[in-house]
Amino acid sequence: MRYGYWLPVFGGWLRNVADEQMPPTWDYVSRLARRSEKIGYDLTLIAELNLNDIKGVDAPSLDAWSTAAALAAVTETLELMVAVRPTFHLPALLAKQSANIDRISNGRLSLNVVSSWWAEEAKKYGVQFDQHDDRYARTSEWLDIVDAAWKRDHFSYVGKYHSVQDLVLQPKPVAKPRPTIYAGGESEAAKELISQKCDAFVMHGDSPARVAEKIRDMSERRERKNLPRMQFGLAAYAIVRDTEEEAQQEQARISDVQQNAAGYQNYQQWLANTQLEQRVSLEEYSVSNRGLRSRLVGTPQQVADRIGEFERAGVDLLLLQFSPQAEEMDRFSQTVIRPATAHVASD
Numbered sequence: 001m002r003y004g005y006w007l008p009v010f011g012g013w014l015r016n017v018a019d020e021q022m023p024p025t026w027d028y029v030s031r032l033a034r035r036s037e038k039i040g041y042d043l044t045l046i047a048e049l050n051l052n053d054i055k056g057v058d059a060p061s062l063d064a065w066s067t068a069a070a071l072a073a074v075t076e077t078l079e080l081m082v083a084v085r086p087t088f089h090l091p092a093l094l095a096k097q098s099a100n101i102d103r104i105s106n107g108r109l110s111l112n113v114v115s116s117w118w119a120e121e122a123k124k125y126g127v128q129f130d131q132h133d134d135r136y137a138r139t140s141e142w143l144d145i146v147d148a149a150w151k152r153d154h155f156s157y158v159g160k161y162h163s164v165q166d167l168v169l170q171p172k173p174v175a176k177p178r179p180t181i182y183a184g185g186e187s188e189a190a191k192e193l194i195s196q197k198c199d200a201f202v203m204h205g206d207s208p209a210r211v212a213e214k215i216r217d218m219s220e221r222r223e224r225k226n227l228p229r230m231q232f233g234l235a236a237y238a239i240v241r242d243t244e245e246e247a248q249q250e251q252a253r254i255s256d257v258q259q260n261a262a263g264y265q266n267y268q269q270w271l272a273n274t275q276l277e278q279r280v281s282l283e284e285y286s287v288s289n290r291g292l293r294s295r296l297v298g299t300p301q302q303v304a305d306r307i308g309e310f311e312r313a314g315v316d317l318l319l320l321q322f323s324p325q326a327e328e329m330d331r332f333s334q335t336v337i338r339p340a341t342a343h344v345a346s347d
Helices: 026-036 064-074 091-105 119-124 132-151 188-197 208-224 244-254 262-272 288-294 300-313 325-346
Strands: 002-006 043-046 079-084 109-113 155-158 163-167 181-183 200-203 231-240 296-298 317-321
Touching: 002 325, 026 064, 026 325, 043 064, 043 317, 064 079, 064 091, 079 091, 091 109, 091 132, 091 163, 109 132, 132 155, 132 163, 132 188, 181 188, 188 208, 200 208, 200 317, 208 231, 208 300, 231 244, 231 288, 231 300, 231 325, 244 296, 288 317, 296 300, 300 325
Parallel strands: 002 043, 002 317, 043 079, 079 109, 109 181, 181 200, 200 231, 231 296, 231 317
Antiparallel strands: 155 163
């Protein structure tokens, strides 16, 4: 299992807790990233939203791409998975920008391609907002151009949404054959596109049984296309305590719904612009990315056992959220990651 975490570019992950003691500042996130690669974390996911979905639109949030470029220069081993939304970035320019960050990091950049869902954000920033299936059609063209730009020069492409003529991109990325492309989605359009053109599938939090079903479905789609196995990542909010009772008390605290929370106003818009396999309760929405559904809540042994279930289901990567980040990331490393590493080494 690889261990990753969401970089707290929004100042936290809890919609019902105003101040999580994790400010959205360069000083805080850079200290987290440097610390994380020393205590067993393999990857950080840098989300991209220009408005703060968690704490409310008037709250600050960090830009994903300039943050990633800066982190590339101050970290050594950490994979930088940067979220990118094709409606916000022309493909050839993003290919150039990401290739440069890949070079700065010596091959540690990857992309998390995300279909935009937030119509209000697009309107505020003057960006085209397509309907659901149109967004995925645009993304398909976008991926073709980015992939080609990374691999060859003097490339031309004419599509419905994008076109380039005699494109040259130098220098190419260090990562070969290309930086890893992750993506997630639950609609048929999303799953078919991802299975064909991406390298890894990332999922919202869920049970091992449902995760296993999703992995089986995506694996079968890949096999039908004669493509190699994908990697599979899963979002999870982690609470590790000495006793199960303490862990449950913390979960109850963070999921105590307050419908006047600043982040709640985005709830209905998010539901309206996504196509989910399961409805999301308001309590679950209190933590982003349905992280509580993965149920990494309990004693170190209980959490380790749950991780084992996900490994057997086919998960390669956990994308973890913590609050407060610095303290809980250390706790998880000391009680879950290091003991598991020591066990593997002894075997």
